[in-house]
Amino acid sequence: MNIAFFLVPKEEVIYLSPNHTIRQALERMEYHRFSAVPLIDEDGRYAGTITEGDLLWKLKRSPEIGFENAHKVRLSDVPQHWCIKPVRIDQQVQDLITLAVNQNYVPVIDDNEVFIGIIRRREIIEYCFKLWQSEQKLSEQKA
Structure with missing residues (x-):
């Protein structure tokens, strides 16, 4: 199976640029x-990937910023505490699942490392659950 089956284009x-500000990130995250x-x-x-935790740690460690100045700090100046690794679109499903075990979503890139979408762990679990259900029904029919 190709991992593109799970792709959210x-x-x-919802994504941001490193040039967006902390305030813009917080507002977009809150809204969505x-x-x-x-x-x-x-x-x-x-x-x-920028997380709420990254933003909070930056604000905590930089009291001079405060929320009132969050519109002045670019996301490129916020350290990322989690390394959310991407998968290439041509990689195997096993590679995807290995990453999805520890990440809520897996970014997907093409051969030129251009971002083409994400794969959410939720869709992987739903797919596996449906496979399991199908196997259970076959087992019941055979019994």
């Missing part, structure tokens, strides 16, 4: 109720 993904979003640079390449 870039057009449907996400705790993490991918960062995509000006060349369309995956540049990491």
